[in-house]
Amino acid sequence: xxxxxxxxxxxxxxxxxxxxxxxxxxxQRPADLKISQPAATVQxxxxxxxxxxxxxxxxxxxGSKPVGEFIKEYAQMxxxxxLKGMSRRMGEGRQIMMSAGKDQGRATIxxxxxxxxxxxxxxxxxxxxxxxxxxxxxxxxxxTTDVYIERNAPKIDVKVNKxxxxxxxxxxxxxxxxxxxxxxxxxx
Numbered sequence: 001x002x003x004x005x006x007x008x009x010x011x012x013x014x015x016x017x018x019x020x021x022x023x024x025x026x027x028q029r030p031a032d033l034k035i036s037q038p039a040a041t042v043q044x045x046x047x048x049x050x051x052x053x054x055x056x057x058x059x060x061x062x063g064s065k066p067v068g069e070f071i072k073e074y075a076q077m078x079x080x081x082x083l084k085g086m087s088r089r090m091g092e093g094r095q096i097m098m099s100a101g102k103d104q105g106r107a108t109i110x111x112x113x114x115x116x117x118x119x120x121x122x123x124x125x126x127x128x129x130x131x132x133x134x135x136x137x138x139x140x141x142x143x144t145t146d147v148y149i150e151r152n153a154p155k156i157d158v159k160v161n162k163x164x165x166x167x168x169x170x171x172x173x174x175x176x177x178x179x180x181x182x183x184x185x186x187x188x
Contacts, residue, residue: 022170
């Protein structure tokens with residue numbers, strides 16, 4: 001026995017589409033920004049340093065003293081020399097008096113002369129460092145510096161601008177070129 005067969009044939013749809021793409025444009029202006037920075041407040045307080053230099057001993061070592069000290073020193077030296085001179089002259093006078101009438105005559109005065117102006121060399125010689133070490137005294141009192149800074153915060157003003165958007169919708173249009181079709185046939 002023969003069974004009837006069903007034969008199915010189909011035709012697919014064919015379309016012609018026209019597509020217009022959508023378009024979007026976004027613009028945004030930069031934000032309006034204002035920044036100001038007030039200057040910081042700075043205060044500086046200082047105490048001056050102090051330097052004391054005492055050179056009195058150095059000047060004394062170099063032979064320079066206050067006038068009052070010079071007067072006292074030279075008066076004392078003059079008094080000592082005067083007393084030495086008086087003592088020497090009294091000794092010389094005694095010597096002349098003791099030798100008078102003993103036929104020495106000129107010899108006594110020559111001997112006194114030799115005693116006063118002999119061939120002695122002054123000395124001893126040595127090196128002396130002037131001024132002496134440590135004769136200049138230095139005293140330093142350091143100064144101080146106090147710095148006070150007050151920071152002022154910046155002032156920031158921001159205005160955000162909204163974005164501007166342009167949008168065009170896309171379109172799709174189509175035309176059917178071939179209609180879909182299904183055919184069913186029974187064979188046999």
